Amino acid sequence: GAVVSQHPSRVICKSGTSVKIECRSLDFQATTMFWYRQFPKQSLMLMATSNEGSKATYEQGVEKDKFLINHASLTLSTLTVTSAHPEDSSFYICSARDHGWDTGELFFGEGSRLTVL
Amino acid sequence: GQNIDQPTEMTATEGAIVQINCTYQTSGFNGLFWYQQHAGEAPTFLSYNVLDGLEEKGRFSSFLSRSKGYSYLLLKELQMKDSASYLCAVLDSNYQLIWGAGTKLIIKP
Numbered sequence: 001g002a003v004v005s006q007h008p009s010r011v012i013c014k015s016g017t018s019v020k021i022e023c024r025s026l027d028f029q030a031t032t033m034f035w036y037r038q039f040p041k042q043s044l045m046l047m048a049t050s051n052e053g054s055k056a057t058y059e060q061g062v063e064k065d066k067f068l069i070n071h072a073s074l075t076l077s078t079l080t081v082t083s084a085h086p087e088d089s090s091f092y093i094c095s096a097r098d099h100g101w102d103t104g105e106l107f108f109g110e111g112s113r114l115t116v117l
Numbered sequence: 118g119q120n121i122d123q124p125t126e127m128t129a130t131e132g133a134i135v136q137i138n139c140t141y142q143t144s145g146f147n148g149l150f151w152y153q154q155h156a157g158e159a160p161t162f163l164s165y166n167v168l169d170g171l172e173e174k175g176r177f178s179s180f181l182s183r184s185k186g187y188s189y190l191l192l193k194e195l196q197m198k199d200s201a202s203y204l205c206a207v208l209d210s211n212y213q214l215i216w217g218a219g220t221k222l223i224i225k226p
Contacts, residue, residue, distance in 0.1 A: 006159075034214075042218065043204060043216045043217060043218040043219050044160070044204070044216050045216075046213075046214070046216075091157075093159050093160075105150075105162045105165065106150070106162065106214065107162075108159040108160050108161070109159060110158070110159050111157075111158065111159040113157075
């Protein structure tokens, strides 16, 4: 199956700093990538849909200026958490689909656990 | 509103069979996914159903009834490594994935 790689897997930062998380599709081109956040014992929450070459589409309640998404190429999307605060500590997961939904699968990255001190 | 319901937690015995149910109410339907997620890891794909009926894949099977807005994931010959959360997700008419809260499955020896 297709592979999505996410980096870093874990990051600890001080409050007020910015953190960038990368999501790469290794063996396919992803015109669309999805960024999720998952708090402990909760389900995935879609933050935004990242479209190659255009602006991301953010879900209601997600701050565009705080969570910057860049999808500059067909294999790379980045999520930057700006001026991070302890409440931003969470598990961030990216995903991508190879071709249409009829392939029946969404490929996930390994996830990035962010801890803001 | 859109809603996906699945039990919060289930317990089963190693070697047994367990069925995890999922009911959904969404604006349109373009398929239903089941994902497995071990603690601290990203979800991994298990199955995709878009037509009514049963899809079998090794020890795992998934069933769909579109008229009832219902699906189940059947796990046979349970192994300790099957202890995980199982997420049900529906693709709505806008091709947005709507996620259930997940069912935590605990396997006991």
